[in-house]
Amino acid sequence: MYATYVIWSKHMTKFWHSVGELFGLALQSILWVVLFGVGMRGMVGNVGGNDYMSYILPGIIALSALGGAVGGGMVLLDERLRGITKEYLAAPIPRLSILLGNATSTATKALIQASIMLVVGMLMGARLAVTPLGWLAAMLLLALFAIGFSGLALAVAAVSRTIGGYHGMIFLFNLPLLFASNALYPLKVLPTWMQVIVLLNPTTYVIDAVRALAFGADPTIPLLLSLAVVLLFAILGIWLALSLFQRSVLRG
Amino acid sequence: MSELAIEARGLVKRYGDLTAVDGIDLQVSSGTIYAMLGPNGAGKTTTINMLTTLVRPTSGEARVAGCDVLRQAEQVRRRIGVTFQDIVLDQDLTGRQVLDIHGRLYRQNGDLRRKRITDLVDLVQLGDAIDRIVKTYSGGMKRRLELARGLMTDPTVLFLDEPTQGLDPQNRAGIWSYIRDLNRQQGLTLLLTTHYMEEAEALASQVGIVDHGKLVAQGTPADLVAQLGADVIRVRGDGDSSHFVAVITGMPFVERVESDSDSNNISVYVDSGSRRLVEILGASSGNGYQVEDVTVARPSLGDVFLHYTGRALRD
Numbered sequence: 057m058y059a060t061y062v063i064w065s066k067h068m069t070k071f072w073h074s075v076g077e078l079f080g081l082a083l084q085s086i087l088w089v090v091l092f093g094v095g096m097r098g099m100v101g102n103v104g105g106n107d108y109m110s111y112i113l114p115g116i117i118a119l120s121a122l123g124g125a126v127g128g129g130m131v132l133l134d135e136r137l138r139g140i141t142k143e144y145l146a147a148p149i150p151r152l153s154i155l156l157g158n159a160t161s162t163a164t165k166a167l168i169q170a171s172i173m174l175v176v177g178m179l180m181g182a183r184l185a186v187t188p189l190g191w192l193a194a195m196l197l198l199a200l201f202a203i204g205f206s207g208l209a210l211a212v213a214a215v216s217r218t219i220g221g222y223h224g225m226i227f228l229f230n231l232p233l234l235f236a237s238n239a240l241y242p243l244k245v246l247p248t249w250m251q252v253i254v255l256l257n258p259t260t261y262v263i264d265a266v267r268a269l270a271f272g273a274d275p276t277i278p279l280l281l282s283l284a285v286v287l288l289f290a291i292l293g294i295w296l297a298l299s300l301f302q303r304s305v306l307r308g
Numbered sequence: 309m310s311e312l313a314i315e316a317r318g319l320v321k322r323y324g325d326l327t328a329v330d331g332i333d334l335q336v337s338s339g340t341i342y343a344m345l346g347p348n349g350a351g352k353t354t355t356i357n358m359l360t361t362l363v364r365p366t367s368g369e370a371r372v373a374g375c376d377v378l379r380q381a382e383q384v385r386r387r388i389g390v391t392f393q394d395i396v397l398d399q400d401l402t403g404r405q406v407l408d409i410h411g412r413l414y415r416q417n418g419d420l421r422r423k424r425i426t427d428l429v430d431l432v433q434l435g436d437a438i439d440r441i442v443k444t445y446s447g448g449m450k451r452r453l454e455l456a457r458g459l460m461t462d463p464t465v466l467f468l469d470e471p472t473q474g475l476d477p478q479n480r481a482g483i484w485s486y487i488r489d490l491n492r493q494q495g496l497t498l499l500l501t502t503h504y505m506e507e508a509e510a511l512a513s514q515v516g517i518v519d520h521g522k523l524v525a526q527g528t529p530a531d532l533v534a535q536l537g538a539d540v541i542r543v544r545g546d547g548d549s550s551h552f553v554a555v556i557t558g559m560p561f562v563e564r565v566e567s568d569s570d571s572n573n574i575s576v577y578v579d580s581g582s583r584r585l586v587e588i589l590g591a592s593s594g595n596g597y598q599v600e601d602v603t604v605a606r607p608s609l610g611d612v613f614l615h616y617t618g619r620a621l622r623d
Contacts, residue, residue, distance in 0.1 A: 058415065059413055062409060062412045062413055063413075066398075066401075066405075066409050069401070069405065070398075070400050070401065073400070074400065138394075138396070139392060139394050139396040140396055140397070140398055142362060142390075142392050142396055143396060143410070143413075143457075144413070145361075145362050146360050146361065146362060146385060146388070146390045147385055147410075147413045147414060148382050148383075148385040148386045148414065149413055305362075306363075306364055
């Protein structure tokens with residue numbers, strides 16, 4: 057898996073050198089929290105005893121990780137369309153490392169973004185639980201979640217012929233993942249049929265677990281179950297990406 | 309007998325109904341430069357893609373640097389260098405980063421990478437530009453960087469797909485001289501594709517002419533040319549040339565007559581151009597054919613190409 061590390065470090069090198077991307081990531085993080093958090097807080101007040109800022113922050117963080125994964129898929133699509141993947145394909149490295157290098161760099165950026173958001177969120181009144189171990193576990197879950205969704209985005213990128221086609225497909229994923237989850241409202245306020253959909257969405261599990269681990273909320277889903285679901289999601293996402301990528305490569 | 313660096317038997321690649329490569333056999337000896345010459349779309353790139361393990365052949369088999377491209381793809385990849393037809397560089401990295409990352413993908417250690425980069429920057433004369441972002445490079449510099457990347461891992465066989473496409477004459481001559489030096493000084497085996505006649509003539513010790521996915525002729529440039537005859541008399545004219553062609557085809561010293569219908573050129577291959585010129589021109593008078601221009605030349609690879617494919621090769 058050394059090649060994964062090489063490709064990861066290449067993406068990170070480009071990231072640190074791209075003023076636009078760094079600035080965009082920071083500004084996006086701040087805007088998400090400020091605009092979303094402040095607007096919704098004015099309307100809602102608090103949820104289940106917790107202030108809404110603390111409630112919504114894990115959701116915003118998870119959703120921004122989705123945005124990051126979409127960007128990661130774009131990178132692969134761009135490299136595919138411009139032929140840069142050929143350099144990897146002709147090298148003695150596993151195909152999987154190309155995808156993992158991309159997904160792990162996406163996850164790294166998602167964690168950087170999450171950290172900025174946590175700081176901004178705290179400045180805006182979110183109350184973090186003082187459990188460094190919980191933070192670490194929450195970060196791990198977020199990373200797995202980002203890798204899983206990167207897998208989905210990479211799978212779409214592996215078969216898309218155009219940038220427009222890619223975004224069209226991604227939009228189909230993105231919207232339900234955002235709204236059919238517990239990101240913005242608690243599970244119990246939803247009608248049963250909607251609860252079923254929400255429980256099929258891995259976003260729900262990562263958000264519930266992060267709320268419990270980092271913000272001291274009571275988990276509505278057992279933590280181990282959440283971990284299992286997110287881990288499975290990460291594996292399935294990468295597996296899907298790999299099988300579609302292999303197929304598109306073999307077709308030549 | 310020298311060892312074969314590349315050996316392919318019956319390579320076929322089909323995409324649905326389209327047959328891109330239609331049964332190509334190749335033998336390239338170690339330490340030679342082999343040029344696949346053919347028009348765009350003839351199947352050269354697909355052949356390279358199969359030999360470099362990027363594309364799986366529909367049928368047939370190939371060995372590169374002693375390893376099977378299907379069963380030992382990993383070993384083949386370790387032993388080859390490739391440059392692709394399009395410029396395939398990460399534009400947001402510096403030239404040095406491009407080479408360094410490439411070396412790391414092949415698990416070269418830091419000292420070796422630094423040494424290789426120093427040597428290669430020297431070879432392809434990139435100088436200080438190596439620390440600039442690739443985006444700022446000219447087309448020729450990008451090509452040279454790609455050549456350096458292909459050489460970074462000290463390959464046994466180097467594949468170059470259209471290495472000088474779109475370059476100005478000066479850059480082209482530069483790339484040619486690097487290729488020749490590598491072959492001569494290090495015994496590197498090169499397989500390159502080109503649709504430039506001059507390129508094949510200038511570099512190759514073996515030429516394969518590819519048309520419609522088939523290898524239609526193969527040999528040294530000198531042998532291929534010699535098969536056509538000692539000299540060629542090119543006649544360009546107006547009117548009905550059928551009588552003229554019939555008469556000269558019957559002459560004992562004429563080895564072959566070819567007409568290119570696109571350009572109205574008639575090529576007459578003879579044992580000696582200067583000696584037979586008068587007789588050939590004598591046969592052209594009357595019968596509705598008017599000669600406008602005549603040249604006597606040694607046949608070129610261009611004539612070989614015309615001979616085997618029935619049309620001239622144009623850029």
